[in-house]
Amino acid sequence: MPAPSAAAQSTKERILGAAEELFARHGFEGASLRQLTSAAGVNLAAVNYHFGSKDRLVEEVFRRRLDQLNGHRSTALAKVAGLPETTIEDVLAAFIVPALELSHDAGGQLFMRVLVRAFAEDDDTLRKFLSDNYRHVMRMFTSEFARLLPHLTKEEVYWRVDLVTGALIHAMSGIGMIQRRSDVTEHEHRELTAEHLISFSAAGLMAR
Incomplete structure (x- = not known):
């Protein structure tokens, strides 16, 4: 399996960083995917591609x-x-x-x-x-x-x-x-x- 590209890794890390901040502020239930995509500067498809689900x-x-x-x-x-x-x-x-x-x-x-x-x-x-x-x-x-x-x-x-x-x-x-x-x-x-x-x-x- 080929290694993920630098761009893909960067997107994934950006999503993780934004999620960490939102979960710290609002909790796991309180942080929405809409807030996450806005904070990370990505679309919902990118979140689904890298993680599949919120859990x-x-x-x-x-x-x-x-x-x-x-x-x-x-x-x-x-x-x-x-x-x-x-x-x-x-x-x-x-x-x-x-x-x-x-x-x-x-x-x-x-x-x-x-x-x-x-x-x-x-x-x-x-x-x-x-x-x-x-x-x-x-x-x-x-x-x-x-x-x-x-x-x-x-x-x-x-x-x-x-x-x-x-x-x-x-x-x-x-x-x-x-x-x-x-x-x-x-x-x-x-x-x-x-x-x-x-x-x-x-x-x-x-x-x-």
Whole structure:
């Protein structure tokens, strides 16, 4: 199969970028295809050609960001998983740092708002897509946490990892009380966020 042309790739990326912004503003149901074609400067045929349906477009918005994020997470985890010297903090860093880097990337903060929408809106199709495509990464992390926390039941590990994930999404969204000070760079603020979040999460995971 021939590689897609640069023009086709450009059109597809333009549609994805416009969709991400509209979904962040209006939600998945609230954003219409008419708004999308206007924002992306394309016609409906182009959207149908590249994605086929609105549900598939929503999935591709997530895939564009989450494939990269979970690739970085998996690589980081592979460096520490199973080693006798690995700590809870090492595994948390592999889970948290790539996500915070994404949230501060160009377009990353916008995607965080889309991600928050995904958790807030009751969309079974989207939930199934996220579970089918990214559940295996969470299982890899949960397995490593369970190895390092043998005093916890499997169910308790899942509870605690789920709460850590919630805290991470909150930190990624940038809507909390702690905002970057004017004398602190984005990089410094991200490192401070990671440091506090890893310390907080480690305490929660290891609690007796």
